[in-house]
Amino acid sequence: MKSIKVGLLGVGNVGAGTFSVLRRNQEEIRRRAGRGIEIVAVSARNLERAKERTEGQCKVVADPFEIVNDPEIDIVVELIGGYDTAKELVMQAIANGKHVVTANKALLALHGTEIFAAAQAKGVMVAFEAAVAGGIPIIKALREGLTANRIEWIAGIINGTTNFILSEMRDKGLDFATVLKEAQRLGYAEADPTFDIEGVDAAHKATILSAIAFGIPVQFDKAHIEGITKLQAIDIKYAEQLGYRIKLLGIARRAKVEGGEGIELRVHPTLIPAKRLIANVEGAMNAVLVQGDAIGATMYYGKGAGPEPTASAVIADLVDITRLATADPEHRVPHLAFQPNAMTDIKILPMADITTCYYLRMTVADRPGVLAELTRILADGSISIDAMMQKEPAEGETHTDIILLTHLTQEKNVVAAIDKIEALSSVVGKVTKIRLENLA
Amino acid sequence: MKSIKVGLLGVGNVGAGTFSVLRRNQEEIRRRAGRGIEIVAVSARNLERAKERTEGQCKVVADPFEIVNDPEIDIVVELIGGYDTAKELVMQAIANGKHVVTANKALLALHGTEIFAAAQAKGVMVAFEAAVAGGIPIIKALREGLTANRIEWIAGIINGTTNFILSEMRDKGLDFATVLKEAQRLGYAEADPTFDIEGVDAAHKATILSAIAFGIPVQFDKAHIEGITKLQAIDIKYAEQLGYRIKLLGIARRAKVEGGEGIELRVHPTLIPAKRLIANVEGAMNAVLVQGDAIGATMYYGKGAGPEPTASAVIADLVDITRLATADPEHRVPHLAFQPNAMTDIKILPMADITTCYYLRMTVADRPGVLAELTRILADGSISIDAMMQKEPAEGETHTDIILLTHLTQEKNVVAAIDKIEALSSVVGKVTKIRLENLA
Numbered sequence: 001m002k003s004i005k006v007g008l009l010g011v012g013n014v015g016a017g018t019f020s021v022l023r024r025n026q027e028e029i030r031r032r033a034g035r036g037i038e039i040v041a042v043s044a045r046n047l048e049r050a051k052e053r054t055e056g057q058c059k060v061v062a063d064p065f066e067i068v069n070d071p072e073i074d075i076v077v078e079l080i081g082g083y084d085t086a087k088e089l090v091m092q093a094i095a096n097g098k099h100v101v102t103a104n105k106a107l108l109a110l111h112g113t114e115i116f117a118a119a120q121a122k123g124v125m126v127a128f129e130a131a132v133a134g135g136i137p138i139i140k141a142l143r144e145g146l147t148a149n150r151i152e153w154i155a156g157i158i159n160g161t162t163n164f165i166l167s168e169m170r171d172k173g174l175d176f177a178t179v180l181k182e183a184q185r186l187g188y189a190e191a192d193p194t195f196d197i198e199g200v201d202a203a204h205k206a207t208i209l210s211a212i213a214f215g216i217p218v219q220f221d222k223a224h225i226e227g228i229t230k231l232q233a234i235d236i237k238y239a240e241q242l243g244y245r246i247k248l249l250g251i252a253r254r255a256k257v258e259g260g261e262g263i264e265l266r267v268h269p270t271l272i273p274a275k276r277l278i279a280n281v282e283g284a285m286n287a288v289l290v291q292g293d294a295i296g297a298t299m300y301y302g303k304g305a306g307p308e309p310t311a312s313a314v315i316a317d318l319v320d321i322t323r324l325a326t327a328d329p330e331h332r333v334p335h336l337a338f339q340p341n342a343m344t345d346i347k348i349l350p351m352a353d354i355t356t357c358y359y360l361r362m363t364v365a366d367r368p369g370v371l372a373e374l375t376r377i378l379a380d381g382s383i384s385i386d387a388m389m390q391k392e393p394a395e396g397e398t399h400t401d402i403i404l405l406t407h408l409t410q411e412k413n414v415v416a417a418i419d420k421i422e423a424l425s426s427v428v429g430k431v432t433k434i435r436l437e438n439l440a
Numbered sequence: 441m442k443s444i445k446v447g448l449l450g451v452g453n454v455g456a457g458t459f460s461v462l463r464r465n466q467e468e469i470r471r472r473a474g475r476g477i478e479i480v481a482v483s484a485r486n487l488e489r490a491k492e493r494t495e496g497q498c499k500v501v502a503d504p505f506e507i508v509n510d511p512e513i514d515i516v517v518e519l520i521g522g523y524d525t526a527k528e529l530v531m532q533a534i535a536n537g538k539h540v541v542t543a544n545k546a547l548l549a550l551h552g553t554e555i556f557a558a559a560q561a562k563g564v565m566v567a568f569e570a571a572v573a574g575g576i577p578i579i580k581a582l583r584e585g586l587t588a589n590r591i592e593w594i595a596g597i598i599n600g601t602t603n604f605i606l607s608e609m610r611d612k613g614l615d616f617a618t619v620l621k622e623a624q625r626l627g628y629a630e631a632d633p634t635f636d637i638e639g640v641d642a643a644h645k646a647t648i649l650s651a652i653a654f655g656i657p658v659q660f661d662k663a664h665i666e667g668i669t670k671l672q673a674i675d676i677k678y679a680e681q682l683g684y685r686i687k688l689l690g691i692a693r694r695a696k697v698e699g700g701e702g703i704e705l706r707v708h709p710t711l712i713p714a715k716r717l718i719a720n721v722e723g724a725m726n727a728v729l730v731q732g733d734a735i736g737a738t739m740y741y742g743k744g745a746g747p748e749p750t751a752s753a754v755i756a757d758l759v760d761i762t763r764l765a766t767a768d769p770e771h772r773v774p775h776l777a778f779q780p781n782a783m784t785d786i787k788i789l790p791m792a793d794i795t796t797c798y799y800l801r802m803t804v805a806d807r808p809g810v811l812a813e814l815t816r817i818l819a820d821g822s823i824s825i826d827a828m829m830q831k832e833p834a835e836g837e838t839h840t841d842i843i844l845l846t847h848l849t850q851e852k853n854v855v856a857a858i859d860k861i862e863a864l865s866s867v868v869g870k871v872t873k874i875r876l877e878n879l880a
Contacts, residue, residue: 001770021734025590031655031782032587129585135735137585144584145569145577147472148755150465215471220511277473277720277741294461295575295742295752301717302738312735317587327767330441330474 004038004322007067010079011042011050011060014130017313018077019054020209033319043067063206068093069389075321077314078102088110094118094126099325101317103130103310112211116335125331125354130218131160132205135309137316142212142290149292151213155259155270155439158205158432160284160304161196161229162248164188166269167282170240175233179409188272188284196226199248199267206250209288210265213252214346215338219265223349223406231343235361235432238403242360242387244271245279245435255349262349271405271436277437284422289439297439352412357386357436360404360418365426368391373424374402380416383409399428405436442529443476444762447507448586449529450519451482451490451500454543454570458517458754459494459749473775477849478668490826503771505873518542527551530597534558534566539765541757543570543750549644552651552658557776567757572645573598573726576742577756582652582730583777589732591653593693595879598645600724600744601636602668602688603637606709607722609629610680615673628724631633638667639688639707646690649728650705651694654786655778657834658824662788666708675801678843682827684799685719686874695789702789709798711845716877729879737879790854797826797876800844800858805866808834813864814842816833823849839868 008015015034016159020030030036039057041195043064046051050060061067063252068076068089076093078100080086086107091114093100100119102108108115108128119126122393129139157163161183168179180197183189203223211218228248237247246269247278253264256421272279277299286304291297324332334340362368378385387405406414418431444706448455459479462469470476479497483504484490490500501507507518508529516533518540520526526547531554533540540559542548548555548568559566582591596862597603601623608619620637623629635641643663651658668688679686686709693704711721717739721727726744731737743749764772774780804810810829818825824847831842846854858871 012866017734021443021588025588025733028590029587031778032583033781034774034782136738137581140580141577142862143472144760145580145756146752147469147759148461148465150468195612234555277717278719292752293465294755296747296749298576298739298740298742300738303736308734309736312586312588312732313735316585319587320584323773324764324767324769326771329766331763331766333763334472334474339469339474343472 001035003038004074004318005038005040005072005317006075006355007073008039008042008069008077009064009067009251011053012045012079014314015042015079016053017311018079021311022315023057024166029315029319030060033408035322037315037318039073041067041217045199053250061421064089065303068098069094069356073098075099075101075318078104081426081440082266082293083104083107083110087115091118094122094124097122097124099321100126101314101321102126102128103314104203105131105204105208107340109207109220112208114196115291117337120131123330125324126320127321127333128208129317130310130313132208132306133288133300134302134306135312136286136288136300136304137313138214138288138300141300142209143333146290146292146295149294152291152293153251154209154288155212155278155285155437156206156209156250157247157278157281158250158288159196159202159248160286160302161193162202163281163286164284165197166246166248167226168234169233170245170366173233173237176229197223197229202248202250203267204237206265206267208251209250210263210338214254214263214342215336216263217343218347219348222265224266224268224351227409228269232271232432235434238360238389239271239289240274242389242405243274244436246271247360248277249437252436255355257349257353261346262321262353263346264350266351269434271434272439276354276439281432352415354411355408357408358406359416359434360419362402363399363428364402365428366398366400367426370426372428374421377417379401379421381413383413383417408426411414441475444479444514444758445480445512445819446515446758447513447517447638448479448482448517449504449507451484451493452519453747454518454750454754455482456493457751461748461751462755462815463497469532469755469759473762475762477758477762479757480512481507481510483865504529505532508538508587510538513538513760515539515541521546523547523550529557530555531558534562534564537562537564539564539761540566541567541690541761542566543754545571545641545644545648549658549660550646552648553813559775560780565762565764565772566775567763568648569757570753571748572648573728573740574742574744574746575752576726576728576740576744577753578728579652581740582649582772586730586732586815589734591694592692592731592733594649594653594728594730595718595877596646596649596690596728597644597687597721597726598728599636599688599692599716600742601629601633603721604641604724605637605728606668606686606688609673610676610685613673613677616669618673637669639665641705642688642690646692646705646707649690650692650703652777653784654694654703654872656703656786657783659788662705664706664791664808666706667711671709675799675874678801678814678829679711682843682845683714684716686711687719688855689877693727697789697793697812701786702793703779703786704794705788706791706794709874711874712879728825754805779842792855794851795848796851797848797878798846798854799874799876800846801872802842802861803839803868804842805868806838806840807866810866813866814861817857817860819851823853
């Protein structure tokens with residue numbers, strides 16, 4: 001049978017990884033797919049490097065539009081990243097009737113609705129396994145493996161850079177800035193790490209996961225995003241003493257609210273019980289925990305980045321497209337897991353309306369009555385306390401740390417209580433608030 | 441679009457779970473699949489119970505052949521278990537041009553080759569996600585999610601009963617027989633637990649995994665099978681002191697051997713470093729660790745049994761069949777992951793030829809020269825020692841325990857060395873041998 005012809009936009013690390021895995025395992029892949037998958041052309045800004053990386057095995061061009069307009073090419077793989085040009089290229093490829101594979105989570109989180117609609121209208125597929133959690137087949141698990149389930153929530157460690165930093169902070173007791181420098185030196189963080197450490201990358205991925213879990217459109221602008229830049233070593237230490245680890249989680253949850261249902265979509269540092277399997281995912285590894293009503297909890301673990309793990313997902317998409325290309329378009333796996341005419345409009349909740357548990361740390365004067373004032377404020381706000389830890393003041397100090405863990409409570413109640421606590425004369429400075437998920 | 445009509449053979453726990461999940465989530469499933477999936481008939485020995493469980497919503501018959509011969513039915517779900525009748529029904533359904541979904545790992549591990557060949561010839565699909573690790577979509581991950589990879593090895597906790605027993609033995613320091621009784625009382629072990637505790641069930645599943653990982657036929661008769669019935673509490677304790685946990689693993693590994701490659705296919709109690717994520721999978725949970733050359737290690741975790749987790753896998757298969765039914769048969773996912781004409785005949789190795797690490801425990805006289813004798817025998821067998829622990833003899837005892845961990849070595853060398861060690865006058869009784877996998 002005739003090989004599937006692939007054009008690659010971008011021959012950076014992932015592009016080079018895709019090229020070399022496809023080449024190394026071409027026999028293994030052909031034995032599975034039933035036909036060859038062949039990269040016939042690549043586009044790159046650095047032509048010399050691209051020629052070197054593809055070893056003269058395929059055409060190398062400077063203009064990516066040459067690839068998306070090449071009638072010989074069946075599938076376009078977009079690996080250049082960013083928004084504007086990437087979007088234009090993807091839309092042009094679709095318009096030309098080509099299937100698309102992309103690893104571009106930013107593009108899909110922002111423009112997925114438009115892109116998937118265009119693909120649907122044209123009868124082509126846009127596959128994006130590589131966009132979330134690298135090589136881990138989490139998109140496949142959610143869209144196909146768990147179709148029987150009403151998904152209740154997803155909680156994922158979906159950014160390797162921040163998980164590496166948090167693991168190092170805990171292991172070595174170092175502060176954020178020191179570990180970030182080390183991570184940059186080791187190649188775990190980029191020169192400009194903003195998207196990773198501010199939680200934006202995780203929010204792109206969580207947005208995609210929320211859409212395929214609940215059948216809602218991608219709505220990145222509604223995601224709540226907090227990174228790890230303000231996280232202090234002392235909170236990691238206190239969390240540990242209380243039996244918790246702090247991870248940057250991307251969370252998408254179906255929540256009961258007044259008048260029906262809402263979706264929580266949020267990325268923030270989160271305390272997790274240390275005994276949970278996902279709390280023990282260390283270094284740059286990724287893991288996604290999914291709760292379905294029939295299956296209960298399942299977890300998917302692996303490398304969330306890197307040339308070959310990402311290539312693994314890109315190539316799996318190529319094989320899937322090869323297989324499904326002959327199926328009736330209406331029988332293919334829908335882009336966002338649900339049929340386009342069966343999406344829902346459950347609203348994404350503002351943070352004030354979400355419900356979770358909280359870790360609160362405050363510095364208070366070491367004198368009688370302080371605890372009574374604090375607990376009165378919490379009781380008035382209907383916030384019930386699950387655990388409390390008061391540290392002895394250091395030698396010669398007149399202030400001490402109090403740490404509280406709350407039961408489930410609404411964010412707005414906690415925010416209001418914190419305002420009142422910070423206004424107390426016995427409380428110094430700001431209250432540190434970190435959300436806590438039991439993931440049970 | 442017309443609903444897909446399903447006939448269910450057997451309305452035991454999994455059948456009832458499938459019925460109730462399909463009913464509860466019918467809207468969610470239809471929104472994904474694009475059409476309804478409807479159980480129109482079931483067969484059961486206990487007609488009254490079956491009528492109760494299906495709440496008068498479908499036809500209930502005593503003779504399962506009525507279902508496989510019913511022209512109205514598109515897909516037959518086989519949930520009766522066992523070999524003879526189940527095989528006859530599945531073959532008849534295939535002959536009638538019906539797709540089949542089965543959770544019957546025993547049937548596929550023994551007769552898969554014949555069944556898949558018949559399905560292939562008839563152009564129908566036999567889906568079996570529920571046969572391995574319950575609801576965890578591990579078959580899908582291996583057959584579709586990791587197609588880019590040359591799979592190097594798989595190691596799985598794929599029997600919940602034994603994992604529950606081992607977790608309890610470690611937690612509570614109890615012996616096997618005591619915990620087995622407790623597991624039976626709690627419903628984690630069956631009245632006749634032989635298939636579980638002797639490793640047969642895990643070997644059925646490992647056999648299926650080996651086929652789809654490496655493109656070899658199912659060869660249950662070549663699997664090496666050891667259960668947990670002989671495992672002693674003392675070994676779990678010593679393993680813990682050395683930083684290891686003992687799990688019953690199903691292992692399928694591609695191994696270099698003289699003259700090429702072989703496959704290791706084995707189920708046995710195994711020491712694993714306690715810090716590995718999979719070592720922390722407790723209770724009745726399942727987890728499968730897969731090592732691919734591009735992606736590295738990935739792990740899949742969840743409930744490996746139970747009515748609704750298993751139903752989750754059965755229904756995912758129903759949706760997949762609904763989707764792929766219109767694709768060209770040669771473009772569907774191949775039953776054993778590789779195209780039928782692209783299977784290989786890499787041989788499954790006899791145990792003597794496998795290579796792994798070992799935990800050896802022996803009771804020796806507490807006198808000079810014993811260790812010299814032991815280490816001489818090991819050195820002569822080219823077995824190198826990774827760690828050693830010698831316990832002080834108990835008050836008034838003249839014998840003591842020595843525990844050795846070896847580096848990688850071939851099984852036959854270890855067996856030969858154990859023979860020599862047991863012949864020493866300073867060694868009392870048998871040497872306990874447990875294999876050790878680093879899973880790195």
